[in-house]
Amino acid sequence: MGAYILRRLLLIIPTLLGIMLVNFVLTQFVPGGPIEQYIAQYEGEGDVFSGFAGGNSPAPELDKADDSYAGSRGLPKAFLEKLEIEFGFARIVCDEGFTGTPDLKNEACRKEEIGIGERFLIMMGNYLRFDFGDSYFRSIGVFELVAEKLPVSVSLGLWSTLIAYMVSIPLGIRKAVRDGSRFDTWTSGVLVAAYAIPGFLFAILLLVLFAGGSFVQWFPLRGLTSENWDQLGPLAKVADYFWHLALPVTASLIGAFTFSTLLTKNSFLDEISKQYVITAKAKGLSDDRVLYGHVFRNAMLIVIAGLPGAFIGIFFGQSLIIETIFSLDGLGRLGFEAAVARDYPVIFGTLFVFGLMGLVVGIISDLIYVFVDPRIDFERREG
Numbered sequence: 001m002g003a004y005i006l007r008r009l010l011l012i013i014p015t016l017l018g019i020m021l022v023n024f025v026l027t028q029f030v031p032g033g034p035i036e037q038y039i040a041q042y043e044g045e046g047d048v049f050s051g052f053a054g055g056n057s058p059a060p061e062l063d064k065a066d067d068s069y070a071g072s073r074g075l076p077k078a079f080l081e082k083l084e085i086e087f088g089f090a091r092i093v094c095d096e097g098f099t100g101t102p103d104l105k106n107e108a109c110r111k112e113e114i115g116i117g118e119r120f121l122i123m124m125g126n127y128l129r130f131d132f133g134d135s136y137f138r139s140i141g142v143f144e145l146v147a148e149k150l151p152v153s154v155s156l157g158l159w160s161t162l163i164a165y166m167v168s169i170p171l172g173i174r175k176a177v178r179d180g181s182r183f184d185t186w187t188s189g190v191l192v193a194a195y196a197i198p199g200f201l202f203a204i205l206l207l208v209l210f211a212g213g214s215f216v217q218w219f220p221l222r223g224l225t226s227e228n229w230d231q232l233g234p235l236a237k238v239a240d241y242f243w244h245l246a247l248p249v250t251a252s253l254i255g256a257f258t259f260s261t262l263l264t265k266n267s268f269l270d271e272i273s274k275q276y277v278i279t280a281k282a283k284g285l286s287d288d289r290v291l292y293g294h295v296f297r298n299a300m301l302i303v304i305a306g307l308p309g310a311f312i313g314i315f316f317g318q319s320l321i322i323e324t325i326f327s328l329d330g331l332g333r334l335g336f337e338a339a340v341a342r343d344y345p346v347i348f349g350t351l352f353v354f355g356l357m358g359l360v361v362g363i364i365s366d367l368i369y370v371f372v373d374p375r376i377d378f379e380r381r382e383g
Helices: 002-027 034-042 077-086 116-127 142-177 182-196 199-210 234-253 256-272 275-282 287-305 307-317 319-325 331-341 344-372 378-382
Strands: 090-094 109-113
Touching (some): 002 344, 034 077, 077 090, 116 344, 142 287, 142 319, 234 319, 256 307, 275 287, 287 344
């Protein structure tokens, strides 16, 4: 098993490389790069900074010696060249033998464009060292920015997935045991109705009903913790954390139960009809002993296979909508705002983190496979 895990870990590198390459190439064809976005903001045609929570970073300083831009809609060429260098699209090269500080004002130095391929190699070399650089439009490094937003998205994805499985697995087993009964019928109707409700609509409904919209205000409207968080004791901090998570997690769960519950039910129904179950019952074993001693291990394999997809679906798919509605400053919202602003370091930094987490969750899923059914040997199957 150790050799299999090692191979899977090594495969993360080329897989991440492929993910980043495809998205890097696609961004080159998207109109309106970061420099164009900056120019549009400067000229009053758009505000690339307004969507960012937490304040704006100061824009790169203009060359005060050149005031030709004043009162015009254009920016000086020297300033645009400075932007290209700061954003990593170009660099300063000087004549051989030059010993001073590289500066475009010096006749011995000039701007040199950096090709797409070279930019990608430089970026991936830095990312493999977990050096994500700095945001174009914020005075903070991307690594610090991702680390700041990650707990919000992980909290939503982790608790939503755990609660969904803690409810759907027992419910699916009960539906399989009582297949065709009134309980099975009405619970299926409730699940299908819940699956049909859009998550964002249910989130708004929760806000209106329980967060001071038009009825009661039992839960906070925004944030993951209260303003007096640092002053609370350990137990009070835990209670405050889950108090803030209650509505966002509930909104994320509205459609998560249906798939895993029906998957569990169908998997158990398939196993219950097999010959070994009939044989076990013929030997006098109780229904519970057969169900949880024999059927459970086999039926749960396909359910566990869906765990990474369920986590990634909640973590990635609904994070933007839920974070926006509940004013949670997480990775989903950060990635969207960075895409709008063409903040490439933040875009690719969050993409790298998302991709890495998804691949690691896949490996964890395989380990759970072996834990549930020790008969599975991935190394022998690969051989």
